[in-house]
Amino acid sequence: MTTFSEQHPGVAAEVPPATRGFRLNHTMLRVKDPAASLAFYSRVLGMRVLRKLDFPEMKFSLFFLARLEDGKHDVPQDVGERTAWTFQQEGILELTHNWGTEDQADFRYHDGNAQPQGFGHICFSVPDLQAASTWFDENGVEFVKRADQGKMKNVVFIKDPDGYWIEIVQADLLAQLGRPA
Known part of the structure; x- marks a missing residue:
């Protein structure tokens, strides 16, 4: 039985049996x-x-x-x-x-987004992006990007106390993400 995976160069055609349970x-x-x-x-x-x-x-x-x-x-x-x-x-x-x-x-720790870039972010999926953004504002959380900013709409980035970026998404708002306009 083949496990689903989009096919791209470098992706193994089959899941190696030795990795079962990983x-x-x-x-x-x-x-x-x-x-x-x-x-x-x-x-x-x-x-x-x-x-x-x-x-x-x-x-x-x-x-x-x-x-x-x-x-x-x-x-x-x-x-x-x-x-x-x-x-x-x-x-x-x-x-x-x-x-x-x-x-x-x-x-300070390197946040991965300053030069030289490396690690980028972790991500949380939320049920309501607007409500989450309001919650972050009420709690004084620093935003890197709000949902209406930049080219990628409906994606928010905030920072934790060490400056690490955290992406915040609402899954049902992203169905068209990566598709041609």
């Missing part, structure tokens, strides 16, 4: 101040911390966050079981805090 679990962002980042991702985007792991010998902490729908997940209470469960999920955001960066006034 899934994208998480994306990691380094953060300067975990309190500021956790406030943003939990209060503004509704994410919850599934697990925090500290590594004192290496002086860093990992925070694994997800946007879980109420009542749809049976999150284990035992920390070992919850750690294993966390690494089985999809759509996790890992925030990595290297201890002491929060005390360095001039410390």
